[in-house]
Amino acid sequence: MGDWVSDDYVMASYLVHQQAGDFYKKAQGIAVGLTVGSWTDLPAERQEQMKKHLGQVVSVEELGEDEAGNRKAILQIGYPVCNFTAEIPALLTTVFGKLSMDGMIKLVDLQFPESFVKQFPGPKYGIEGIRQRLGVYDRPLLMSIFKSCIGYETKTLAELFYQQAIGGVDLVKDDEIFFDDTYAPFERRIEACAKEAERAYSVTGKKVLYAANLTGPVTEIVEKAKRAVEAGASALLLNVLAYGYDVLHRLAGDPAVTVPIMAHPALSGAVYPAPQYGIRASVLLGKLMRMAGADFVLYPSAYGSVAMERTETLAIADELRMDAFALKRSFPVPSAGIHPALVPQLYEDLGNDQIVNAGGGIHGHPDGSAAGGRAFVAAIEAVLKGRTLAEAATESDELAKALQLWGGK
Amino acid sequence: MGDWVSDDYVMASYLVHQQAGDFYKKAQGIAVGLTVGSWTDLPAERQEQMKKHLGQVVSVEELGEDEAGNRKAILQIGYPVCNFTAEIPALLTTVFGKLSMDGMIKLVDLQFPESFVKQFPGPKYGIEGIRQRLGVYDRPLLMSIFKSCIGYETKTLAELFYQQAIGGVDLVKDDEIFFDDTYAPFERRIEACAKEAERAYSVTGKKVLYAANLTGPVTEIVEKAKRAVEAGASALLLNVLAYGYDVLHRLAGDPAVTVPIMAHPALSGAVYPAPQYGIRASVLLGKLMRMAGADFVLYPSAYGSVAMERTETLAIADELRMDAFALKRSFPVPSAGIHPALVPQLYEDLGNDQIVNAGGGIHGHPDGSAAGGRAFVAAIEAVLKGRTLAEAATESDELAKALQLWGGK
Numbered sequence: 001m002g003d004w005v006s007d008d009y010v011m012a013s014y015l016v017h018q019q020a021g022d023f024y025k026k027a028q029g030i031a032v033g034l035t036v037g038s039w040t041d042l043p044a045e046r047q048e049q050m051k052k053h054l055g056q057v058v059s060v061e062e063l064g065e066d067e068a069g070n071r072k073a074i075l076q077i078g079y080p081v082c083n084f085t086a087e088i089p090a091l092l093t094t095v096f097g098k099l100s101m102d103g104m105i106k107l108v109d110l111q112f113p114e115s116f117v118k119q120f121p122g123p124k125y126g127i128e129g130i131r132q133r134l135g136v137y138d139r140p141l142l143m144s145i146f147k148s149c150i151g152y153e154t155k156t157l158a159e160l161f162y163q164q165a166i167g168g169v170d171l172v173k174d175d176e177i178f179f180d181d182t183y184a185p186f187e188r189r190i191e192a193c194a195k196e197a198e199r200a201y202s203v204t205g206k207k208v209l210y211a212a213n214l215t216g217p218v219t220e221i222v223e224k225a226k227r228a229v230e231a232g233a234s235a236l237l238l239n240v241l242a243y244g245y246d247v248l249h250r251l252a253g254d255p256a257v258t259v260p261i262m263a264h265p266a267l268s269g270a271v272y273p274a275p276q277y278g279i280r281a282s283v284l285l286g287k288l289m290r291m292a293g294a295d296f297v298l299y300p301s302a303y304g305s306v307a308m309e310r311t312e313t314l315a316i317a318d319e320l321r322m323d324a325f326a327l328k329r330s331f332p333v334p335s336a337g338i339h340p341a342l343v344p345q346l347y348e349d350l351g352n353d354q355i356v357n358a359g360g361g362i363h364g365h366p367d368g369s370a371a372g373g374r375a376f377v378a379a380i381e382a383v384l385k386g387r388t389l390a391e392a393a394t395e396s397d398e399l400a401k402a403l404q405l406w407g408g409k
Numbered sequence: 410m411g412d413w414v415s416d417d418y419v420m421a422s423y424l425v426h427q428q429a430g431d432f433y434k435k436a437q438g439i440a441v442g443l444t445v446g447s448w449t450d451l452p453a454e455r456q457e458q459m460k461k462h463l464g465q466v467v468s469v470e471e472l473g474e475d476e477a478g479n480r481k482a483i484l485q486i487g488y489p490v491c492n493f494t495a496e497i498p499a500l501l502t503t504v505f506g507k508l509s510m511d512g513m514i515k516l517v518d519l520q521f522p523e524s525f526v527k528q529f530p531g532p533k534y535g536i537e538g539i540r541q542r543l544g545v546y547d548r549p550l551l552m553s554i555f556k557s558c559i560g561y562e563t564k565t566l567a568e569l570f571y572q573q574a575i576g577g578v579d580l581v582k583d584d585e586i587f588f589d590d591t592y593a594p595f596e597r598r599i600e601a602c603a604k605e606a607e608r609a610y611s612v613t614g615k616k617v618l619y620a621a622n623l624t625g626p627v628t629e630i631v632e633k634a635k636r637a638v639e640a641g642a643s644a645l646l647l648n649v650l651a652y653g654y655d656v657l658h659r660l661a662g663d664p665a666v667t668v669p670i671m672a673h674p675a676l677s678g679a680v681y682p683a684p685q686y687g688i689r690a691s692v693l694l695g696k697l698m699r700m701a702g703a704d705f706v707l708y709p710s711a712y713g714s715v716a717m718e719r720t721e722t723l724a725i726a727d728e729l730r731m732d733a734f735a736l737k738r739s740f741p742v743p744s745a746g747i748h749p750a751l752v753p754q755l756y757e758d759l760g761n762d763q764i765v766n767a768g769g770g771i772h773g774h775p776d777g778s779a780a781g782g783r784a785f786v787a788a789i790e791a792v793l794k795g796r797t798l799a800e801a802a803t804e805s806d807e808l809a810k811a812l813q814l815w816g817g818k
């Protein structure tokens with residue numbers, strides 16, 4: 001999480017576009033307006049008392065003009081940590097609450113002192129803890145997404161789980177849009193999938209985690225997570241932007257929630273893509289997700305159907321895995337449109353500590369989901385051995401068929 | 410909330426910009442991909458079972474090109490209500506979760522069947538209930554914002570509350586960035602301000618509500634709200650985007666939280682302003698806030714320092730006040746940079762059922778906060794009587810000074 005400026009301030013960086021006006025004055029207005037409200041009006045004695053609550057302009061860097069003739073600048077503002085509490089809603093309201101509505105402004109970075117970060121749970125297991133649970137240390141993990149969940153009964157989902165598990169995947173996740181589980185109630189399907197995981201283990205010798213979609217009223221969601229654990233859950237999926245970062249924080253911070261938590265990026269596209277507004281993806285899906293406690297974070301890969309700039313995907317992964325005081329590291333999960341032919345590129349980008357995650361790239365395999373999983377397993381093995389996929393395909397019929405369908409290198 | 414298409418579907422409208430590609434095909438991909446996942450692959454028997462879960466393309470309307478040569482269209486998709494649960498996180502994840510990341514797409518409208526809306530609390534008091542509490546039926550309400558809260562002790566805040574109350578305002582609200590309340594603990598300052606409200610009442614004969622900023626872990630926030638009620642709270646302020654719509658839903662849905670809830674728009678500017686991305690303000694701050702239970706909704710006025718297009722501010726107010734099945738109506742609170750000279754324009758826009766809300770426009774009055782309140786009271790009275798502010802200023806020294814400072818019409 002970069003350079004830490006001061007023990008007493010959270011530093012926020014903003015990209016500002018504006019037609020006219022002095023950037024330094026704007027920065028001053030932010031530093032004062034979003035902390036003590038006004039400064040020059042205050043009597044000298046009061047100023048002394050309020051000094052520690054006053055925001056600071058750290059830097060103003062002009063960046064020239066955009067195509068529309070707007071001037072651009074990066075403003076860095078320090079917010080006294082003592083002004084707010086160590087919760088993402090308090091942090092975001094302070095640094096980008098009212099400010100988000102104030103013209104063309106985008107929050108592009110946050111830097112925190114150790115004392116602040118310490119108050120967040122971070123991932124409970126992190127990359128190392130999850131590897132221990134799976135007994136897999138030396139390769140990227142492989143995850144499969146249920147093709148669809150809505151409308152299926154527990155029995156069918158359990159069968160579909162088994163088909164994915166015997167293909168050799170390490171994790172299976174629910175569809176993030178799985179809310180109405182009338183046919184496959186949450187705890188019932190957790191029990192059923194846990195059984196199928198054991199059944200697959202007896203065949204493959206490989207453990208498989210099941211990330212069940214955690215939903216429901218925020219007032220009950222932590223208790224529901226605990227019931228999931230009692231039912232044999234091995235992981236939980238959460239739509240963090242929809243439910244709020246603080247729900248993730250409370251799940252990660254609760255010692256009774258003894259399973260890793262997978263953060264889905266649903267809704268984040270309403271916030272990160274605009275160049276002049278919103279919050280940068282590496283903050284939203286990287287830094288904040290990790291602090292709040294995501295063990296895994298899904299985000300759009302640069303290669304699939306839902307594209308994000310490659311530099312931005314790498315920035316997210318950086319935030320999830322870099323040294324950041326005592327925080328455990330989170331697994332990056334580049335997602336959407338991933339098929340076996342992309343494995344070499346994914347590996348080149350992120351190496352071992354990532355999750356190769358596929359839905360259509362597994363279920364769309366001509367020989368079904370289990371074969372789809374095996375094609376990925378073969379692709380990952382090949383890359384680890386420094387072989388080309390084409391070479392590996394001579395020994396794996398599943399990989400050969402996958403490459404034929406999705407186009408190898 | 411407009412035209413309702415069907416009892417069984419939530420209808421979402423999207424503004425899509427794209428370089429190339431068939432809009433109808435895109436719409437089809439959304440309708441299928443975000444509901445049952447795939448359709449043509451399913452066996453006929455399965456299709457029969459899944460039919461009720463399948464999304465529907467309602468309409469595709471091409472809108473020509475934007476300046477950058479992108480083609481534009483409005484896509485309307487119907488999502489089966491039975492696919493999700495009646496909670497804002499489930500709704501938003503379904504209609505704009507993954508989709509938000511899929512190119513240049515903005516969620517611009519949502520329409521709901523009555524059966525769905527019925528499952529949401531809506532405002533517990535609404536415009537009528539709040540008017541009853543205050544005993545004020547025939548004019549816009551007036552609200553004052555604490556100039557600053559951070560770093561002040563309970564005693565000082567209580568005094569500042571009194572100064573605002575005797576100016577004749579109907580409500581006083583905390584600063585939304587008031588999180589660290591070491592010097593003025595939440596319940597203590599609620600008690601203190603309740604006392605000051607009584608003291609002011611004995612002078613003015615007018616009731617005053619105090620909207621205290623409700624913060625803290627989402628797992629404890631409803632209990633904290635109940636403690637606030639026991640301490641004598643008369644209203645609560647919530648940063649809804651930061652804490653999550655479901656927190657608002659649970660507060661409004663809890664019969665023990667017997668005070669109106671004021672929704673602050675903090676962070677919403679990260680979502681609504683970009684033309685090609687995000688969620689339209691009238692959905693975010695209008696429709697969803699009301700369904701989830703906001704009695705009051707703050708949003709940027711078209712006239713102040715933090716500007717929003719006038720048509721969009723009117724669209725928000727429409728959503729908050731239009732007939733929408735059994736939902737009570739929410740008070741629109743156009744905010745930021747409001748001063749007495751703007752009252753005629755605000756009244757022309759929204760009439761009686763609004764809250765005139767000012768911070769600097771009250772505290773910046775040359776004779777202080779109480780005089781600032783009285784200037785607004787005089788301005789509102791003038792407008793109701795069909796008088797110009799200049800006329801009214803001849804009888805109100807406070808208004809005269811306010812107009813001199815901020816420029817009347």
Ligand SMILES: [Mg+2]
Pocket residue numbers: 145175176177507
């Ligand atoms: Mg999905």
Ligand SMILES: [Mg+2]
Pocket residue numbers: 098584585586
């Ligand atoms: Mg404020």
